[in-house]
Amino acid sequence: MIEVKNLSKTFKIAQKDKGFWGSVKGLFKRRYLEKRALDDVSFNIKEGEIVGYLGPNGAGKSTTIKIMCGILTPTSGDCVINGFTPWKDREKYVKDIGVVFGQRSQLWWDVPVIDSFHLLKDIYKIPTDEFKKQLDLLTEKLDLQSLLNVPLRQLSLGQKMKCELAGSLLHKPKILFLDEPTIGLDAISKLKVREFVKTINKELGITVILTTHDMNDIEALTNRIIIIGKGKLLYDGSFDQIKHKYSKHKTIDIEFEEDYQSVEIEGCQFVSKVDKKHTFKTSDENFKLTDFVERVSKKYKIYDVNVDPINLEEVISKLYEELGL
Amino acid sequence: MRAYASIFKIRFINTMQYRTAAYAGVITQICFGLMYVFLYLAFYKQGNIPENFTATQMVSFLWLQQMFFVYFFPIDQNKNIVGQIEQGNICYEMVRPMKLYNNWSVTLFAEKVAKTLLRFVPVLIFAILLPTGVGLELPASAGAFFLSLFNLIVSGLLIVAMNMVCYCLLFKTMSSLGIFSIYTTIASLLGGSLIPIPMMPGWIQNILNFLPFRYTSDLTFRTYVGSIDIQSALIQTAIQVGWLMLFVVLGKVLMNRCLKKVEVQGG
Numbered sequence: 001m002i003e004v005k006n007l008s009k010t011f012k013i014a015q016k017d018k019g020f021w022g023s024v025k026g027l028f029k030r031r032y033l034e035k036r037a038l039d040d041v042s043f044n045i046k047e048g049e050i051v052g053y054l055g056p057n058g059a060g061k062s063t064t065i066k067i068m069c070g071i072l073t074p075t076s077g078d079c080v081i082n083g084f085t086p087w088k089d090r091e092k093y094v095k096d097i098g099v100v101f102g103q104r105s106q107l108w109w110d111v112p113v114i115d116s117f118h119l120l121k122d123i124y125k126i127p128t129d130e131f132k133k134q135l136d137l138l139t140e141k142l143d144l145q146s147l148l149n150v151p152l153r154q155l156s157l158g159q160k161m162k163c164e165l166a167g168s169l170l171h172k173p174k175i176l177f178l179d180e181p182t183i184g185l186d187a188i189s190k191l192k193v194r195e196f197v198k199t200i201n202k203e204l205g206i207t208v209i210l211t212t213h214d215m216n217d218i219e220a221l222t223n224r225i226i227i228i229g230k231g232k233l234l235y236d237g238s239f240d241q242i243k244h245k246y247s248k249h250k251t252i253d254i255e256f257e258e259d260y261q262s263v264e265i266e267g268c269q270f271v272s273k274v275d276k277k278h279t280f281k282t283s284d285e286n287f288k289l290t291d292f293v294e295r296v297s298k299k300y301k302i303y304d305v306n307v308d309p310i311n312l313e314e315v316i317s318k319l320y321e322e323l324g325l
Numbered sequence: 326m327r328a329y330a331s332i333f334k335i336r337f338i339n340t341m342q343y344r345t346a347a348y349a350g351v352i353t354q355i356c357f358g359l360m361y362v363f364l365y366l367a368f369y370k371q372g373n374i375p376e377n378f379t380a381t382q383m384v385s386f387l388w389l390q391q392m393f394f395v396y397f398f399p400i401d402q403n404k405n406i407v408g409q410i411e412q413g414n415i416c417y418e419m420v421r422p423m424k425l426y427n428n429w430s431v432t433l434f435a436e437k438v439a440k441t442l443l444r445f446v447p448v449l450i451f452a453i454l455l456p457t458g459v460g461l462e463l464p465a466s467a468g469a470f471f472l473s474l475f476n477l478i479v480s481g482l483l484i485v486a487m488n489m490v491c492y493c494l495l496f497k498t499m500s501s502l503g504i505f506s507i508y509t510t511i512a513s514l515l516g517g518s519l520i521p522i523p524m525m526p527g528w529i530q531n532i533l534n535f536l537p538f539r540y541t542s543d544l545t546f547r548t549y550v551g552s553i554d555i556q557s558a559l560i561q562t563a564i565q566v567g568w569l570m571l572f573v574v575l576g577k578v579l580m581n582r583c584l585k586k587v588e589v590q591g592g
Binding site for chain 2: 066069070071072073090091092094095097099101104105106108110111115116118119122123124125
């Protein structure tokens with residue numbers, strides 16, 4: 001379905017010197033800095049897959065998505081999606097894709113949502129009965145009924161995102177690109193968006209490529225992740241594997257009965273202390289709570305113990321650290 | 326085609342919402358109309374009467390100018406389009422199966438027509454009700470009327486086509502401020518919107534005939550009032566259509582080049 005081969009993209013960025021004279025100099029002589037946004041990235045995605053595309057800010061995620069949508073032309077490399085090269089056959093190719101950029105809006109912001117949808121119907125030349133069916137389906141799944149007649153600018157961010165999702169699926173695309181779809185949303189809206197993406201993937205068989213910084217998105221939606229950093233492909237595989245690799249890392253909170261100034265526990269690293277509560281970190285693979293409590297209570301009076309496995313954000317930041325990002 | 330008709334409709338309806346701006350516009354246009362009429366009539370009283378531009382023609386010309394002020398304004402600074410270029414929202418336009426050039430042209434034209442419809446009727450009524458000599462007169466002839474109507478439509482399209490070239494340049498400069506204000510000044514001056522062209526020295530008029538700017542409002546209004554006779558008006562209409570085709574081709578070529586090179590960085 002999607003084949004990306006040795007994709008590279010270099011941006012030319014005009015350099016400016018500092019201060020007033022720097023600006024004046026810049027008027028006459030421009031220095032350009034070449035920035036490699038993408039460096040030899042390759043991967044394949046099968047039909048019906050959901051793939052999480054991860055990376056820290058500035059890694060090249062959005063650039064990849066934009067190339068795959070036909071917006072940008074890569075400096076070199078190849079990409080065949082659904083039989084088309086996106087940037088060469090843009091107008092034909094985009095009929096079969098849906099795109100949601102979390103930070104931009106595709107609907108017309110000063111007209112009611114339903115008018116935007118009708119305009120999209122004409123743009124994509126969707127037959128009336130098909131449009132009605134799809135709209136009913138999306139309205140039901142996303143609970144849009146009350147939003148359709150409201151101008152977009154009056155909707156909340158979560159409501160807007162629901163409408164954006166519906167707008168990107170009206171023409172029944174085969175592939176859906178989601179660029180940070182849950183950015184800025186509250187917990188409930190995030191859950192709804194995730195659930196919806198899952199449903200359309202399962203029921204309509206739409207291939208989904210999703211970039212996000214929210215690891216819970218990934219956890220809820222997919223097991224296949226691709227990680228890039230500084231424009232290079234770093235990891236392509238299962239998310240569970242990565243999680244497993246870091247599962248030995250744990251955070252331990254111990255509340256003592258007395259206010260100890262310093263507590264030392266073998267195999268644990270002290271992190272912080274608030275009143276009587278001390279926080280430690282451990283990477284011990286054979287960690288057992290009973291043994292641990294027994295060991296510590298010999299020296300100190302324990303009131304309460306809480307052990308947290310490493311959270312997803314930390315998994316990723318550890319991973320980024322290890323990969324040198 | 327349907328899609329473009331839809332875009333026209335949605336933009337048109339949307340622009341019609343902004344009535345308060347239109348009321349303010351109407352009042353401004355009426356005040357400016359009166360001011361210009363009395364100002365130029367004072368010139369004429371001094372005996373400075375240009376060729377082929379009688380006082381009555383001049384007055385009608387000025388009122389037409391006020392009636393269609395927004396229609397003939399040299400550049401429509403569409404916030405939406407400027408934003409797409411400056412802030413990168415163009416991303417979404419490019420994932421649609423349609424030509425960006427047509428999309429933007431239709432948007433610009435729809436808004437132009439909608440804004441005009443909101444404003445021109447009150448000014449028209451006011452100008453007609455004014456006494457002879459200071460008000461709007463009937464067209465020179467039926468032929469002049471229909472030809473000027475055709476000129477009016479082509480002018481709108483020509484202005485949009487010229488604007489599209491400006492928007493293409495915006496891809497390069499990334500800021501609408503400079504280009505648009507310079508362009509507005511130049512186009513207004515060379516198009517006869519600041520000083521009617523018949524009042525300019527002959528050698529300047531000759532130069533302006535070779536530029537596209539006067540083939541918008543100047544041609545349309547002077548055909549209407551009969552300052553240009555039907556025969557030369559027909560020839561100039563052909564030139565007008567020629568300019569339109571030239572700018573459409575130029576705009577499309579530029580746009581294709583821009584889209585190949587467009588770079589949307591970040592976020």
